Amino acid sequence: MDEYSKKVMALFKNPKNMGEVKNADGAGEAGNPVCGDVMRITIKVKDGRLADIKFKTMGCVAAIASSSMITELAKGKTIQEAMDITNMDVAKELGGLPNIKMHCSKLAADALRLAINDYQKRKKR
Amino acid sequence: MHVQIMQLHGGRVQMKVYLDNGASTMADKRAVKAMLPCFTKIYGNPSSLHTFGADARKAVDSSREVIAKKINADINEIIFTSGGTESDNTAIIGAAKANNDKGDHIITTKIEHKAVLNAFKYLEKKGFKTTYLNVDKEGLIDLDELKKAIIDKTILVSVMHANNEIGTIQNIRGIGKICREKNVILHTDTVQSFTKVPINVKDDFIDLASFSSHKIHGPKGVGALFIRSGVKIKPLLHGGGHEFNLRAGTENVPGIVGFAKAAELCNSEANEKMKKLRDYMIEKIKKIPNAKINGSLEKRLVNNINVSFKGIEGEAILTLLNEAGVAVSTGSACHSKNLQPSHVLKSIKTPDNYIQGSIRITVSRFTTKKEADYAVKNLKIIVKKLTEMSPLG
Numbered sequence: 001m002d003e004y005s006k007k008v009m010a011l012f013k014n015p016k017n018m019g020e021v022k023n024a025d026g027a028g029e030a031g032n033p034v035c036g037d038v039m040r041i042t043i044k045v046k047d048g049r050l051a052d053i054k055f056k057t058m059g060c061v062a063a064i065a066s067s068s069m070i071t072e073l074a075k076g077k078t079i080q081e082a083m084d085i086t087n088m089d090v091a092k093e094l095g096g097l098p099n100i101k102m103h104c105s106k107l108a109a110d111a112l113r114l115a116i117n118d119y120q121k122r123k124k125r
Numbered sequence: 126m127h128v129q130i131m132q133l134h135g136g137r138v139q140m141k142v143y144l145d146n147g148a149s150t151m152a153d154k155r156a157v158k159a160m161l162p163c164f165t166k167i168y169g170n171p172s173s174l175h176t177f178g179a180d181a182r183k184a185v186d187s188s189r190e191v192i193a194k195k196i197n198a199d200i201n202e203i204i205f206t207s208g209g210t211e212s213d214n215t216a217i218i219g220a221a222k223a224n225n226d227k228g229d230h231i232i233t234t235k236i237e238h239k240a241v242l243n244a245f246k247y248l249e250k251k252g253f254k255t256t257y258l259n260v261d262k263e264g265l266i267d268l269d270e271l272k273k274a275i276i277d278k279t280i281l282v283s284v285m286h287a288n289n290e291i292g293t294i295q296n297i298r299g300i301g302k303i304c305r306e307k308n309v310i311l312h313t314d315t316v317q318s319f320t321k322v323p324i325n326v327k328d329d330f331i332d333l334a335s336f337s338s339h340k341i342h343g344p345k346g347v348g349a350l351f352i353r354s355g356v357k358i359k360p361l362l363h364g365g366g367h368e369f370n371l372r373a374g375t376e377n378v379p380g381i382v383g384f385a386k387a388a389e390l391c392n393s394e395a396n397e398k399m400k401k402l403r404d405y406m407i408e409k410i411k412k413i414p415n416a417k418i419n420g421s422l423e424k425r426l427v428n429n430i431n432v433s434f435k436g437i438e439g440e441a442i443l444t445l446l447n448e449a450g451v452a453v454s455t456g457s458a459c460h461s462k463n464l465q466p467s468h469v470l471k472s473i474k475t476p477d478n479y480i481q482g483s484i485r486i487t488v489s490r491f492t493t494k495k496e497a498d499y500a501v502k503n504l505k506i507i508v509k510k511l512t513e514m515s516p517l518g
Contacts, residue, residue, distance in 0.1 A: 009444075012441070012444065013445070013448065015514070018513075018514055029516065036438065036457070036458055036459065036466070036477065036480070036481035037438070037459070038515075038516055038517060039516070040516035056514060056515060056516040057514060057515065057516065058436050058437055058438055058481075058511075058514075058515040058516060058517050059438050059441065059459065060438050060440040060441055060457070060459035061440055061441055061444050062459075063438070063459070064441060064514065100464065101459075
């Protein structure tokens with residue numbers, strides 16, 4: 001556990017935006033069968049911005065901290081801004097992740113993008 | 126035991142509870158006390174001919190007698206090593222190389238410790254043919270499968286006595302009988318079972334057995350290998366003629382003395398105590414939602430609990446338990462260096478959604494009921510928290 005930054009440990013212990021957005025406009029789920037992590041992100045969009053975003057995650061310390069971080073980074077952003085958030089942004093804001101855990105940040109970025117894609121698909125219908 | 130109660134901010138009481146005795150144990154103070162004279166009084170080299178040497182030799186030999194008696198071996202059938210890994214390597218690689226003239230096929234199981242599995246991998250590279258036996262849902266090998274696996278070219282079978290992750294105890298006598306009938310050497314890794322499950326090398330038809338000190342409240346860096354008289358072994362280390370020419374290097378006298386003392390201090394009373402505490406904890410843990418006990422409930426080490434929780438992940442459980450002062454281990458992939466889940470849990474066909482959420486709790490004779498209660502109480506809270514967080518919960 002020593003390999004985790006203080007920020008990772010703090011978010012793991014007290015994650016932000018945990019749960020499920022009610023009547024979500026979009027939902028995305030990303031999973032890594034190798035590690036067994038599954039992340040689900042739900043979003044509410046208002047005036048082209050992510051008015052609300054929540055996560056549910058089965059995963060390790062890094063996965064839970066990454067989920068929490070991406071919701072914080074994306075909240076209030078425009079759709080385009082949110083789409084531009086990369087896993088490197090997540091890792092950077094977390095004060096770094098052990099190399100072997102970088103895929104957790106990727107999972108978070110993937111889940112967010114999938115949620116936005118889902119929202120865009122629903123809008124077209 | 127070393128219950129440190131700390132008063133935290135807000136008056137919350139936190140305990141420190143060590144429940145990872147399968148990884149290592151606290152040395153018994155009496156074992157440490159027995160070691161101390163070996164640093165400053167009995168410091169001679171056991172190979173030296175003077176009195177200083179003779180005193181050290183006596184200390185090593187009486188320790189040898191203690192270990193031999195515990196397993197019904199003869200004194201000259203025990204050599205001291207640096208620990209379980211060296212004993213496993215010496216037994217497997219040593220026996221395979223020394224008996225290569227009789228064949229090149231060796232057999233083990235899919236749930237062995239890495240010290241055995243990687244010795245087998247090494248021998249594969251050297252040209253030996255290998256068979257890895259399956260285990261059932263409880264972690265037991267099938268004796269018929271073993272019988273069928275033994276061919277004319279088979280020279281060695283290595284089956285662990287009790288598994289380090291799930292605590293399953295094999296029918297070692299049944300295995301020994303088959304191997305003896307087929308004239309194949311049987312090695313067993315008893316690192317986890319020594320002093321917890323009776324071992325009688327004669328009645329159980331064991332040819333080679335590995336032991337470790339630090340799993341039984343002895344010091345680290347010392348172990349033993351039983352080599353049945355007449356069984357050929359090629360030593361790993363080349364040097365002086367220590368340990369009947371089978372393990373070169375000046376004997377670790379303090380470690381050996383501490384190991385023997387620790388072995389002496391283990392008894393059936395302590396085992397009964399651990400078993401009671403284990404069953405008490407299992408009963409409580411079973412009631413936590415989505416919990417599943419891994420391994421066998423009957424053929425199980427007295428100190429082992431391995432439990433999986435559906436839809437949550439082991440490293441997260443371990444980390445939160447650690448925050449609460451409770452130390453356990455996990456078979457989760459996320460916690461391993463190669464991101465692979467436990468090969469043991471995979472072999473007993475633990476479902477994917479359970480395999481990631483496994484933790485191992487291993488008590489010792491020093492673990493108290495109060496510590497057990499504290500650990501289970503925290504485990505319950507943590508599992509609930511992580512389950513609420515999980516999309517699969």
